[in-house]
Amino acid sequence: MLQQLNLEKVSKFREVGLLGFIIILVLVIQLLNPAFLTIGNLRDLLTNTAILSILALGMMLVLITRGIDLSIGATLALSGMITALTVSSVPGLNPILAILLGIVVGCFCGVMLGLLVSKIGILPIIASLGLMNVFRGLTFWTSGGEWVSAYQMPDSFKNIATSSILGINTLVFIAILTFLFFYYFVNTTITGRQIYAVGSNPDSASVSGINQTKILMLVYTMMGGLSGLAGVLWVSKYASAQGDTASGYELTVIAACILGGVSIAGGVGKVTGVLLGALLLGVLSNGLPLINVSPFWQMGIEGAIIMVAVLFNTNIREFIERNNRLRREI
C-alpha cells in the first residue's frame, strides 16, 4: 500500500516536473523571441507535433511490453507511398478511404513484426531492424525510386492535413482522438491493464492466465496501424512521398517516450507523460530555430535534454528500489 503510494507520487512528480520544464523552456524562448507565443506559431507547433504524438502513444505500448519497434519510420514511408500512389492514380478516392488504406498497410506491417516477436520469439530490436530494411526496400520497389509530388495528388487528399474539424486542425484533432482512446484503453480496459502486466513481470503474467502472444500481437499491430495512419498524414501534410520519408524518425519517437517517463525495461509508462514528452520535443524543434541557435548546437541541445531526462529516470528508479529494499529488511 505504502509502496504504491510512493510510486504514484513519484510518477506524478515526474509529470509535473516535465510540465514545469516545458513551461520554463517556453518562457525562455518567449523572452528571446516574442513571436513564439502567438496564436499562429502555437498552431504550427501543435500541427507539427501531432504526428509525433500519435506515433509516441503506440510506441509507449511496445516499450511497456519490454519491446521496441525500429521499423515504424519505414512502415510510415511504405504506407505513405502506397497511399500516395493510389490517390495519384485514383484522384476521386475519398480521403477517409485513403486514411483507411494507410492504416491497413500499417497493420499488415505490424502483424508481420508481431508474428516474428510473439510466435517465433525473435528479439524485438532484431526483428524490427530486419523488417525496417524490408519495408524500406518495398517502398523503393513500389515507387520504382520515383517521388510522388504535390501536383500528382488531388486536393481532397492534401486537404486532410490543412482542413479543420470543429475549428481544430484535422491532424491535431486526430491526435486528440488517439490520445483519448489510449487514455481510456490503457487505464480502464482489461486488455490495457494486461499490457502492463506482461511488461512488468512476464512470468507472473502468464501464470495468472494472460495470453502473452495475444497481447504482443495486439501491441505491434496497433503500432503498425498508427504508423500507417501517420504515413498518410505525413504525405498529406508535406504533399510529397519519397522513398526515404521519415528515415530515422523512429528514434525521435522513442526519445519522446523516454522523455515522457516510459521505461525501456518495460512495465512503466503513462499516456499523459508521453504526450508531454512529445510536446517537449515539439517545443524544441519549433523554438530553437526561432531563437537563432546555431545548427551545430540544435542537435546537441536536444540530445542533452534527453540525457538529463534519462538520468533523472534512473536515479528515481534506484531511489525507489533502495527504499523498497530497506522496508523489506525492517
Next chain:
Amino acid sequence: MKKKWLVHLLAVLLFGLLVACGGGEESGGDNTGSESSNENGTEETAGNGDGEQKRHAFVFKNTGNPYGEKIMEGFETAIDETGGEAILRSPDQPTVEGQIQIIEELIAQQVDSISVSANDYDGLQPVLTKAMNQGIKVLSADSAVNGDSRTVHINQADPEAIGRTLVQAVAEMMENEGQFAILSATSQASNQNLWIEWMETELESEEYADIELVEVAYGDDLRDKSVSETEALLQSYPDLKAIVAPTTVGIAAASKVITDKELQGEVLVTGLGLPSEMAEYISNGVSPWMYLWNPLDVGYLTGNAANALVEEEITGEVGETFEAGELEGEFEVTESDDGVEILLGDPFKFDPDNIDKWKDIY
C-alpha cells in the same frame, strides 16, 4: 509443437516471397542501377564479356534518388548512341564504403571507364587511383572527387553562375528592395555553402544596397525540419519578402508552408528544385520561377566525355574540345580550382510556361 513448426514454415515462406520481390526489382530495374547486390552488374557483363563493345560504368551516390536516376538515364542514352555498354551501379546508402566496394568490382571486371558521383571528395582517392593505374578512364560528375582521383569532372553549372543567378532572380522578384532569407540543406554541405558564398559575393554589389539577407537557415533536407525552419523565418521576420532555397527538399517544403498560410505573392520562393516537386507551386504562383540544371544532360554529357576519353579524342588537357551528341555546341576542358572540368552551362530556368512539359520528366 506442430503449430510452432507451421508458423516457422510460414515465416520462411513469407520471407522467400519478399526476397523474390526484391529479386524482381533488380532484374526489372537494370537501368535504374538498383540495390546494393552485385548480381546486377556481373550478370550483365558476363553475357557480353567476349564482345568488342566498350563498357562504361556510372556509379551514383545511392539508389532510389530520382535525380540520380535521370543522370544515369542520360548517361545510358549517350553510351547507347556510341554503341557501347552502360553499367549503372549505386550503393543503397549514400556512403563512401558502398561506392568503394562497387568500384573495386568494376575494376575486377575491367571496364573501360568509370564515372562517379561521389559521396566524399577525398575518400575515393585510393580506389580511383588504382583504377587509373590499370588504364581505366575515371571521371566524376555532379559531385566531384579531388583532382588527383580523376581525369576530368563534369560540372552541372558553375557554382559562381548559380550563386549570382539566384541573387539576380530574387532581386528581380523583390523589385530590388526588402528582406530575404536562405533555406539551405545541412550546414556542412559543401556545394550549398559554395553557392551561398557566391550569393553573398554578388550581394556586395551596389545595385543590391536595399536588399538584406537576414538569415541562413538549415533544414537538413528533411521535410519536417525544413517546414519548422520556414515557419520560424516567417515568425521572426514579418517583413520577409522572399526565401531562396538551393535544395530540392527545402524549396518544396518552403513553398508548401507559404501555400498553406496563403501568403502567395507576399513571400516569394525561388532556388534550385525538381520540376516535378515544384510544378504545383510554380503553377499557383508561390514560386514565380526557379532553376536547376538538366540531370539528363549532365548524364548525357558525362557519357559522351567518357566515350571521348576512351576513344582518345580527348586526354584531359586544358583547351581540348569535343562534341557531345545532340547537345549544342562544343564542350571545352577548362581549369578548375582542383584539376580540370567540363561545364554543362548556365542553370536552366523553370517558369509557368515550361513547367508542365518538365514535371513529368523528372
